Amino acid sequence: MNDHTDTQDDTPLLFARALDGQGGGRVLDWAGARSCQPTAQEPVLWMHLCRNRPGVYEWLQEQVGIPEPTAELLTSDQTRPRAFREKNALVATLRGINFNPGAEPEDMVSMQVWSDGVRVITLRRFPLQTPRDVLAQIDQGAGPTDAGAIVTQLTEAMVARMNQSIIDMNDQIDTLEERDMDDDPDDMLNRIATIRRNCLGLQRHMGPQHVALEAISRDAPAWFEEHDRREIAETIDRLRRYLDDIDVSKESAVVLMDELRTRALSSNERATYMLTIVAGIFLPLGFLTGLLGINVGGMPGVDSGNAFWWVAGICAAIIVILLVIFKRLRWL
Template identity: 55%
Template structure:
């Protein structure tokens, strides 16, 4: 259970509009495989033997789903609201032998930002496991594909553990991508600083967005360990503990990414400030050199009588030579003062 699944293309699943809220449903055979069921069968399903497990993956936006949850599954309204809510932070709690869990997974849908994490609600009593989502989520379909290939979980505890584990494992891709990009920016000295600063700001926002859901998700995993129902085996609890440790490590990686982005941002700001200071310094030197020259040429250009050299044809060249000597003397003084 501790190994990541290799993504595969899941088999076609029923459309929710054509089969009520059901995206796909199956009954685990206890040997890593399953058989599909439709919504009519699932609504009134009861186990035919000990250990038989029904898994339903539902679209929680279906209008009459709350009635089925409260009437068929005998859930109270508060629990049904948790399972159908669109804005729920990750959490977990136990009701008798049932476990209610809200988890978040990375959004890999085309055109979506990965940090826009998708909520998936899970309800399981050991015989039935219900997963509910609003937007398409990759993890349930990957697990379903494993079941169709007879390589999936065999019990409700294994199924629950694998779903939680895969949701967390897929977070690593976004975190690694951010870390790799930060490393690339640290090595890139030719890119425009404004572009880098804009990208760093985006990475910092992504870190905050991921941490917003990953921190309570870590707390939810800890809650599952403390209040585990009887259908979770010791092996399942071990896997859940490892999932919590992996999630904690990802949180630490996010903190490192955020701190690295801050350090890089400060370095880029310092480089931009140093470049601006160097430019201002050179402008100040140029102004200091031309200030006395401008003063002399302005003085000689006043329109009053008595300006020396007016009658001499060599006065212009003499003035230019004197200005050149003055400029050379200024350069010598600036060098002596180590201003240049």
């Protein structure tokens, strides 16, 4: 399910809510969101924007008062996960699984977050379902009540969605382990290679995200309350378990690939061995028939009608003798 806009297509706003502090929120359009001022009845404003729309960078600087380097970070495509505190504001870049059509699990979608405790601004370029999950809770009256809760629920939902991709990869590995190894090994190798690539991609992105979440827990401003820090700590533990699961999946894929390659190598060695045995049997026979086929005078049996059968009998005897010798040498 993709992001869609609640307002006009020519604005950067995807949705906005003025939180009532009780789990619900009032719907705002672009004009209402820009002019909204937090009050005792609506203490927090959350705006979700498309960062590549025209004017977002300038609005962040001129209207919100975000410093130029931070505004550039919030609208940039340099989306490596990170988080830091800037005076009383929390700035973070997080990544989530890309569930858009045609995307692979390791293709991550980034989301930038800025909050000063009374305003939360999230920005994305490509559709991302995680903000919609939190928005649905707000519209049902059971959502976050303050800025810290918005940040923690966004990070928790983003990390939780990674679990499904890990489960899917583990299911694929289990299916491959149950298949007959001789059943289309090339297809199995390709699927295993895809799983390993997905594992490496997830690990490459989730590692920095782990560091970013730790930075949020450690350096967030005072409005990020103690219970928010505990929830972030639980999300960090969950992410660490997911990283361990990815390691297990990656190792399982390596073991399965090694087994397939070992079987293929063993099969090739067996075929080579049998060809060597066959060559060892027919080498003396080829020498004998080649010797008898030379066109020189004095060849024995040329005028005898039984000479062919004598040669055939000698060849058969040679084969029997070689088979006995190979058997005693345990070559067969």
